[in-house]
Amino acid sequence: MLSIADTRTGRLVEIPSANRHLLRISVHVPVIDTGITPAYLRAPLVGDVLARTAELHGLQALTLLTAPELPQERVQALERAMAALGIHPPAAVGAYDQQEALGSPADVHVLAHGTDTDAADGARIDVGRVSTEPADEGAQPLLEERGPEGADPLAVRMLLLGHDHRTPVEATRAALAEAWQELRQWRRLVSSWAQEPSRPIPADLLKQAHAALADNLGVPAVLDMLRSVVGRADMPAGAKFETFAHLDRVLGLDLAREVGRPHPEVS
Template sequence: MLRIADAHTGRIVEIPSAHRHLLRICVHLPATDNGIGAVHPRVLLLGDVLARTAELHGVQALTVLTAPDLPQEQVQALDRVMAVLGIRPPATVVAHHPSETSSAPADVHVLAHGTDQQDIVGGVQIAVGQVGTAPPDEGIPGSLDTAPEETDPLAVRMLLLGHAYRTPVMVTGAALAEARRTLRHWRQLVADWAQEPSRPIPADLLRQSHATLADNLGVPAVLDMLRSVETDTDVPAGAKFETFAHLDRVLGLDLAREVGHQRQVTP
């Protein structure tokens, strides 16, 4: 059972309801005059993390995406953004005109903060904070779907995951650089740990991480837990590998990317 703060009522709600093993998620992309905006990837990312968290807890998730009726080039750009950020495609995409309802039956509705909620009926509402970006000359790619490969778009995913989903985020060159450094560092550590004998994830760590994710998607706290595990000498290397690999099922940061590609040491 996951506990989510309902943006509409302010109450904590358990989802899905008792005796159900399917979580229906509806992700609402806001209509803007400029097409795809900075908040769109974050709304999509939150829906992805919610589905991954549900599945980690043994609940099947079904995601529907509702979006304005976009031109074909913007639809293709949206697909590329989802691909580079590691966001799994929704089961169904529903396009609608501005005069039509954007609602679909769901247990949880994920939408940008400030979005009109009048046409949403039933279900818990999750309001995602806005995203601001620094000018491109400060190291921010002008568009995720055209960013060069070396920028590692998953650094954007990590940067966004490092903030509680309700809080606004400013994407800066310095913040992206730090996220890239952390990703490179963790991937190398995971590759090194993979060479050691496997060990089970410590029971208390597994229990705490699952409880943190179930409590209103506490992903930033899980990232902090991984930072602690990284330097904890009481956790064997094999257990560190299993911990990072297990939680990456929700984080989606491709932390095992370098496994099998370790640097060769010359005797």
């Protein structure tokens, strides 16, 4: 069972209802006046994680991105930014009649901070705000921050996933650098573990992870679980690899990127 806390009532509701196997998601973003920042991408990211979680639980998902008053060039810029963050492309982007575009009323509305909807159907998820630092003159935008190995927008995804989707996030360069360092370490660990014989994911760990995701998208709890897996001496490397690879189906962090590449020894 996949449950979401409905902002309207504060209660957990099962989605999709009536034992259906298709989850219809409507993501609402505000009018974009300037460049694409993490503030515009958090709601699409939450919608992406919701769709991935549904698929992990054997459901199909259909996502519509509602972006009113958005000219085509900004739609294209938004699509490029979403792709950079590993967000699966929605079925449609723009100002659409919800029911006509989805084929039925939405099961869930995901609303970016500062947006609203008059739709009465489905559960409602209000996503917390994202604040960013003013850009220094000549500095790279947050979505193009560079580390020693080049640009990696998935560090922004890592940063946002580390917070409950309802809470505010400060997307500072220091926070982004910390997320990028952990992401890089995890990829190198996954690459190292991939060289060992495969082992099954411990059943209790798998059950705990799926339960956390099904309970109002508990992604931060899943990230904490993976941090504990890194340090477990009693868990074979092959099982660690399978655990990270399996949960990356929802996290979307491209954790197996370094598999097969030369890398320094990691512990």
